[in-house]
Amino acid sequence: MSLARMLKVFRKDLQLGPRSPIFLWVLILPLLITLVLQVAFGSLFDPKPRLAVVDLGSSAVTAEVRSLDGLEVTVLDDPDDLRAKVESHDFDAGLVLERDFDQLLRDGAKPRLEFYVAGESLAADRIVLGVTTIELIRKVEGSAAPVEVRLVTIGDEGLPIAVRLVPLIVMYALLVAAVFLPAFSLADEREKGTISALVVSPVRLSEVVSAKGLLGFVLSVPMAIFTLWLNDALGARWLPLLTVIVLAGLLLVEIGMIYGAASKDVTGVFTLIKGTGILLLGPTIFYLFPTWPQWIAKVFPTYWVINPIYEVTVNGSDLGGVAGELGIAVGVIALLLIPLAALTRRLGRSLGTT
């Protein structure tokens, strides 16, 4: 195999590639998936009670409630607007504080409180927002509680959903660049017959296949890093990060080349991806549901590259901490060379080059 010839094919693919929509997918999809999963589904998995406040004076309750963790607080100007938005469940509850509310409170004049609840709000959210409001009013009034409350945390704090989504998003970025791109590119050349033209030149089939893999690899590594950066999950350890991403890129590129070599046309690649996508994405689902038996994730081959990425970026592991998993990943990469070589030979036979 000649490196120079392979690089020539690679340069050709790099120059012509951007004309293909799949290149756009490679660039856009990580951004889109991050947006959809983190912005949209993030709040679906982990909804916060939503409170609207209309403060007709300048109550300290408003400032206090805005500083609380775990609530979505919006300050509105008009009580009628607040009532309409609570009724349509844009907010779980709404609070209207009359002018001089704090002064009346401190004077013991018992001001009137307007607290509206959306009919569609959950009972638990009503309790959270109701009790929180009462507690803040008591605080502003200045009365000391006749009880001491000590908060005792038991067990480790769970990771927020935004962090648990990172493996899924990174895996998507890797899949599109490292699997889809080489697979579709190879199958497209086969479908259009251009691969036959290539292999009658001095270029060998193995060099064409390797060039496709190199293209996927070269794009997948920066796209994975870009996706981690987008999700604020790059971590501080660059050497372990690069190592785990490079190995992930290699493993997935091999899968992409296998798909490309096994398919007669792009439709075949599409079928393969649809049929086996769950095997590739499977382990990332287990991060979303930490109560599921986590050993099942280890059955999937991609676990051995996605978990090291997770450990290095989220848990701050060094290479020693993920050495065992990376060792298995290298083993999987070596094993995948067998079907890749066999399928490339079969492709060569079908093209009449061997």
Add this chain to the structure above:
Amino acid sequence: MSSRKATSRLTIISWIVRKDLKEYGRDRLWAFLTALVLVAVVALFWVLPDDVDESITIGFSGLGEPAAARLLGDAGDAGLRFVQAADAEQLRAVVAGDLVAWSGPDGFSLLEPDADGPEGASKQPVAIGLAFPPDFESATAAGETTRVDVLVGGDVPPELRSTVEGIVKEMAYGIAGIPLPIDTSNPDEIFVVLGEDRVGDQVTARESFRPMFVFLVLMMEMFVMSSLIAKEIQDRTVTALLVTPARTGDILAAKGISGALSGLVQAVILLLAIDSFGRRPLLVLTLMALGAVMVSGTAMIAGSAGKDFIGTMFYGMVFMIPLLIPAFAALFPGSASVWIRALPSYPLIEGLVGAITYGDGWVESGPRVLTLAAWCVALFGIGWVVLKRRVESI
């Protein structure tokens, strides 16, 4: 003569429709994917939870039976559930997950994690515990300050931690006889529920995902039709059709009909499988028929624009992503933003949610049906023009 002409046009169109549907069936990839999506969506629908647990379950220890009944008795109505532990140590074990609470017809029981629960009982996660001192009620009533430990699991969110603290404080205020510092002369004015009160009757995850699933099947149909149109253009079989008595208009009409028909059939199968016709079958069917026409129009545009399989898929995605946004938005509470309401699929999703989930009739759904119909005309018209130009350019 004109009647014979009209009949022959219809006959030609029906021949092309039959040919298209046969081709659809013969295409193993799309036939497989269509079946796969239908089966997967139906399976996923029935796996989704059909209830909403909107209560907070809290363990407690240290309160004797009469005090517990007095202090916590009415709280269940407000969305709180209390599980009694024998002592603070057992309470800690429950919150740590070393003991599991089972809720059954005879109340709660605490068992080892690997033990089978009582018949008809279900596991009840308890992530919060209140360890009261034994003299909590008497000491607080006497004006003494006692200490209550609030035990929380690591994954309890901050708003719930502060709420439970607040609940304990309010219990103490109540025992100590310290009233609320606000005007409570008319309790109905303080806590006003706006809109239909759905506590205990919330929209479940299964209900929320229903429009999304129905729309996904329609979108799948768009991919199939656009791919078949693109294939026909690439293979130039469309030009072969034009040397028969069929005119360009017949081919376009046939494409639109076969696209809408196959989309509608799949949507109806799905709606039956996920029990979605509900109280308004005709309205739901009308919405789906219009939805099928809309995706048929977009399929004509995507199929004309894509030069090959990947291109067609790409253009399909360009349509699919914005059209799916209203279905995503329906998963969230509250009204959709103005820009989401401006998307063509919004009246379809809103109509389906209204008719299936809330039982809206023709009167409430009328504006949605009309808006959707207008979008159908627009998208189908654009699809017609784009495909016509593409066919004529070959």
